[in-house]
Structures are given as structure tokens and as C-alpha cells.
Amino acid sequence: MEALDNLVRIRRLKAEPPDAKEFAGMMRAAETKLRDASIDGLSADSQFSLAYGAAHALSLAALRWHGYRSESRYIVFQCLQHTVGLSNAKWRVLDKCHAARNLAEYEGHMDVNPQLLRELFDITRELKGLVEVLPPIKS
Template sequence: MTSPPLDNLVKIGHLKAEPRNEAEVRRLLAMARTRLVDAALASLSLEGRFISAYNAAHAAALAALRWHGYRSENRYTVFQCLAHTLNWPAARWRVLDAAHQKRNLAEYEGYLEIDEDSVEELRRVAGALIVDAETLLA
């Protein structure tokens, strides 16, 4: 399934076109659901819950991109493409962009400043993303 905006990202090297692999999409969504459950575990640290919610969102966004026949090695691009894969408005996927920036600070600089409310917001957005991505399979 081609998309002019996504095809343009292929032309400039931000995405790769690959045939849809429904089994891969299903595996990514299963992983997203598992990570979302992990993000709710009170026994995990706040940081662990944040990373689990972030990974849930990334897996679901990647599933949507793969369903459309594209792949990206850049996590940020996967979130940006939600405007085209799931028709998400910018205000919605920018929550994931903010989480991506926090994740990068944690991964590359050892700095993560988060609170309970931001983790809960990320969990809510990741949950909605999973539900929306699952509709592609229906």
C-alpha cells in the first residue's frame, strides 16, 4: 500500500519500502501489548515504566508503518509517520516525540527527568496507539 508522503521519505532515504509482512505486524503488536502491561507494573521503577511505555508505543507505531509496507531505522521517523499511517494529528504524536527526546537523554547522557503524570500520559497514548494500529488488521 503506497502513500505519496511515505514514498517521498523513501526517496530521501528516511524510509525503506518493503512488502507488508502481516506476521511481523502481529508480533510487533503483541510486543507492544506486553510492554504496555509492563509499564503498569508498580514493582518497576518509574524509569522502567517509562521505558516500557515508550517501547510499547514504538512497537505499535512500527507495526503501523510495516503494515503500510515501509520500514525505518530511525525511531523518531516512525513516530512522525503516524500522521500518514494512522492519520494521527501532530498534537497526538508529539507526545511520543517528547518521550523520544527524554529516552535519548537517558540512553545517551544518563539523564532522565520524568514524573508519574508523564508516564501515565505516555501509557495512555501508547494504549490508544496500539488500539488504532490493531484496526489495520481488522
């Protein structure tokens, strides 16, 4: 993966062998968050936070499956085009969600756009399907 190796060279990613247990844990966390985000009666803020957490866990799982690690949430989303073939337009929606999450976390401003929330759910479900079909990590 030339693009990911370039990110290693400029120290935006670290090369690290994939770990099947870590991958499985990320997948479980993502599934739980995505399921919980769909609970009736949750506020839009809570749904957004849980769905965003699921999207991040799935994105990180895909990156780790390929043998890379990142400290940056933005880079994890950006790499989706290389790790699971997610379109640029879709990972850019996740980037918008990342910006909204940062506003909520660091500035206390959370105003969930209903359209963005729907797109987050749709993309996260698609991402789950793409990550689930990755072959098992060899020990």
C-alpha cells in the same frame, strides 16, 4: 501514501512489503511491554521505558503494515499521522518521550515527568487501538 513515498525518495524510509508474522510479533511485543509497564511497584523510569518501547513497537507495526521500514525512531513516530491518523500533537508527545529516552540512554539522565508518563500511557493505549483495527496483512 504520498507523504511516505516522499520519505522513500529522500531515503528516510524504505519501501518493503508488509509481513504478517513480523507485524504479529511487533503487536505481541507491544502488548507485553504495555502490560508490564502497568505492574504495581515499578519505578517511573521502568514504566517509562516499557511504555515507550510499546509505543515504538506499535508505531513500527503501523509503518510496516503500510509497506515501509525506517531505521529512525523519530521518523516512525512522525509517520503516525499518515499510518493511523494520530494527531500531530500526540505524535509530538511521543517525540518528547523519544528525547527523554535518548537522554537516559546516551547521557544517563532520566528524570521522568509524571505528566509526560501519563500522556505516554494514554497515547500508547490509543495507538494500540488504532493499530489493532488495521485489516489483516494479505500473504
